[in-house]
Amino acid sequence: RKEVEQDPGPFNVPEGATVAFNCTYSNSASQSFFWYRQDCRKEPKLLMSVYSSGNEDGRFTAQLNRASQYISLLIRDSKLSDSATYLCVVLSGAGSYQLTFGKGTKLSVIP
């Protein structure tokens, strides 16, 4: 089982739609979790951290289920500017604190 797995997509959704991305991780000792966004041919940038209690930032909601080793990202009212690849990222490794990236899920929001 790969360390961080995501559905690669692509997800093609109309403007205004709600879309959800899922991610699973294999290391039960992982400490922290994030969603990064990467635009085409650009560098990844932090979108939001993911907390056990779930957290929301505007139209974006992230959730973590430690028991199932599962992370999700929900985007409501999709905008054209949300089109990008979304990377699930896990921080793990006792003492080494390595960031492990999923392969990403590509989202295209269509007019």
Added chain:
Amino acid sequence: DADVTQTPRNRITKTGKRIMLECSQTKGHDRMYWYRQDPGLGLRLIYYSFDVKDINKGEISDGYSVSRQAQAKFSLSLESAIPNQTALYFCATSDSDRGGTEAFFGQGTRLTVV
């Protein structure tokens, strides 16, 4: 100006040539990383450094070497480039004082080995 700067941004080189990719940062972070990104394979860690005297191999270090010349500089070398090292390379930094969590990336170096 970018906080994490990579040079060159694009490079085409021939098989067997030595090439160095450079990364410098003005964020004052102690941790620096080199990743490569290939279509369908995502970002994979090549080397990482938690301070000037600490260098560690990542997932795919074979064929690469690094040098941490100063806290702000971390360079990646390909001693003898081969075509399957054609990829997009990213340098990143993080701050251990903040748990080393958020990574800040350079704009990437697109390397083509012919």
